[in-house]
Amino acid sequence: MKQQKVEKSKYLHLRGQKKPKSHIIAVGGGKGGVGKSFVSSSLALFLSQMGYKTILIDLDIGAANLHTYLGLNTPENGINQFLSTPHMKLMQSKMDTNFKNLELISCASDALETPCLSESGRSRLMSSIYNLEADYVILDLSAGTQTSTLDFFLMATQHIVVFTPEPVSVENTYRFIKSAFYRRIKRFEFQLNLESEISMIMGKKDEYGVRTPGDLIHYLCKHNPEKGSELEKLMSQFKINIILNQGRSQKDLELAPSLESVCRKYFGISCELLGQVEYDNAVWQSLRRRKHLLVDCPTSRLYTQLMSISRTLTKPHHRKAVV
Ligand SMILES: Nc1ncnc2c1ncn2[C@@H]1O[C@H](COP(=O)(O)OP(=O)(O)OP(=O)(O)O)[C@@H](O)[C@H]1O
């Protein structure tokens, strides 16, 4: 009984225990440097310009740089203070930006060492994010498939994966989506009491013919139809949006349909291309002037591309919250 209680609390932060008070957009990706921070700051600028109250959160603990994208100095207060001060509210670490309707919660710090994000710290941070009152909260994630990154990705109501046309980025994108899918299963297997069954199947994958995450769901549907189909339904509500960044040719766009079809075929989930953002040297040249490209160079083609992506995100079928 005691053991069960411990287990329950362990997964509390994975189960979306509360309904978020705002639309939460997570921007993640399997690889570093693909443009997650550039894209999340661009979406935040457009959404706030459209009149939506927007909070941008830098969750790249240890390598935060969103403040630079917004032309701000290293903030004095942020997630680090929130995590190390027990009764502090996350709202207290919000800071104004030079843009109307846009606030930033940073985790940049001058400290030489970044503390590890404990499980309880993660839970507290996640429920505080759910409590933020805004129209949109945008989470800029760190690269890779660490469990905390996956949990922040999964807690959102809209999930965006940024990738570039390079083979390594495409490979890491598959890995990221697969890891997020399995992490989401973890969250529901506890709820549906399927933990031991799933761990038994995964322990003998070859014997049961389970090669892909989709195979696992099919196997469960066949051998435990009631819970299997419930899990299938919960998993099919998971939708991924992809953005191809730093594209250099129209041909790069051909990568998107294959990602979309892998998601459908092997995971049984929908993956939709939100759009392509071209490569433009002006992105880093503007940054050097400590300005965001959208402010410094509004005639760039990227302006129109990112505006169109932001508009798509606000359409009702994208805003439908599924946590
Ligand atoms: N479309 C683009 N065209 C040209 N340069 C770009 C583009 N998008 C991003 N960059 C540049 O690529 C670099 C990495 O971008 P960014 O910091 O957004 O990546 P990231 O995925 O957030 O990286 P990290 O994983 O380290 O957080 C930056 O120097 C940025 O200016």
Ligand SMILES: [Mg+2]
């Ligand atoms: Mg980044």
